[in-house]
Amino acid sequence: MPRYRMTIEYDGRPYRGFQAQGALPSVQGAIEKAVLGFCGEAIRVHASGRTDTGVHATGQVIHIDLIKDWKAEVVQNALNAHLVPEPISILDVQVAEEGWHARFSAKERRYQYRVLNRMAPPALEQGRVWHVKKPIDAEAMHAVAQVLVGHHDFTTFRDMQCQAKSPMKTLDVAAVRREGEVVLLEFASRSFLHRQVRSMAGSLVEVGVGRWTRDDLKAALEARDRRACGPVAPADGLYFTGVSY
Numbered sequence: 277m278p279r280y281r282m283t284i285e286y287d288g289r290p291y292r293g294f295q296a297q298g299a300l301p302s303v304q305g306a307i308e309k310a311v312l313g314f315c316g317e318a319i320r321v322h323a324s325g326r327t328d329t330g331v332h333a334t335g336q337v338i339h340i341d342l343i344k345d346w347k348a349e350v351v352q353n354a355l356n357a358h359l360v361p362e363p364i365s366i367l368d369v370q371v372a373e374e375g376w377h378a379r380f381s382a383k384e385r386r387y388q389y390r391v392l393n394r395m396a397p398p399a400l401e402q403g404r405v406w407h408v409k410k411p412i413d414a415e416a417m418h419a420v421a422q423v424l425v426g427h428h429d430f431t432t433f434r435d436m437q438c439q440a441k442s443p444m445k446t447l448d449v450a451a452v453r454r455e456g457e458v459v460l461l462e463f464a465s466r467s468f469l470h471r472q473v474r475s476m477a478g479s480l481v482e483v484g485v486g487r488w489t490r491d492d493l494k495a496a497l498e499a500r501d502r503r504a505c506g507p508v509a510p511a512d513g514l515y516f517t518g519v520s521y
Contacts, residue, residue: 278345281372282338282352287363288331288511289403295326303327303364307338310358314351317342324378324519325385328471330511332404335386335518339378376521384448384520385468389461389477390513393454405458406477406513412484414454417461420483420490421450423497424476430469431500433479438470443500445469452480459484462517474514479506 286303296305304321311319324337342351352369359366375381392398392405393412424447431443449464461477479496482488488506496504 277341279339279341279372280351281370282366283368284336285334285365285367293328294323306362306364310355313358314354322378324382327516328511331514333516336516337378337519339372381521382519384464384466386464386518387473388515388517391459393459394457403512406510410485412459414452414459417480417484418452420493421452421480423494424450429500430472432496432504433472433475434469435471440469474509475505478509482506
């Protein structure tokens with residue numbers, strides 16, 4: 277039974293997250309429906325990681341197992357045809373190597389958070405960025421973000437509904453830069469807690485607009501208390517950008 281490894285992108289706005297939830301719209305459910313329409317097989321899509329309601333992806337990785345040995349390009353073209361008009365695109369399909377798994381073989385996951393920093397609200401990117409009017413100091417954010425890098429107890433930046441066994445995580449990258457009117461926050465780790473990225477992004481924007489200092493972020497991290505977290509950034513600006521294996 278061949279296993280197909282796929283890289284996909286999607287607009288998260290119409291979905292209640294990646295994971296199938298009964299009759300609620302989901303990315304997983306839409307792809308499984310497309311597979312059924314393509315080859316008649318009722319299968320389960322496995323992903324490198326879940327995304328919440330409204331969160332987008334430019335480099336999500338998934339796999340499916342099919343009975344018939346199809347050519348990779350046939351699978352890609354057929355699924356994209358059956359996904360119309362869903363805002364989901366199969367960017368790449370490969371036959372996976374023996375033992376490879378989209379989730380369990382992953383060594384690093386990457387996220388990007390986009391903040392539109394200007395007075396005027398977004399028109400073309402509505403629902404795809406967090407709009408912040410107050411001027412943001414991206415360089416200050418980057419410097420302070422380094423407090424988060426390393427192995428820490430991230431309880432402060434962990435959603436109350438998180439099901440992870442431990443709040444201990446190792447954050448490999450926390451980088452912030454400005455590109456014109458957009459402030460980009462980038463994070464990389466082997467795995468993240470539920471809403472960890474949005475929680476860190478919201479607290480770092482507090483630094484960027486001058487309400488928090490390095491000491492404030494450090495104190496929040498060391499508090500190991502969800503109540504010490506800054507405002508949680510909205511789902512609009514969050515993108516799952518890639519996975520390393």
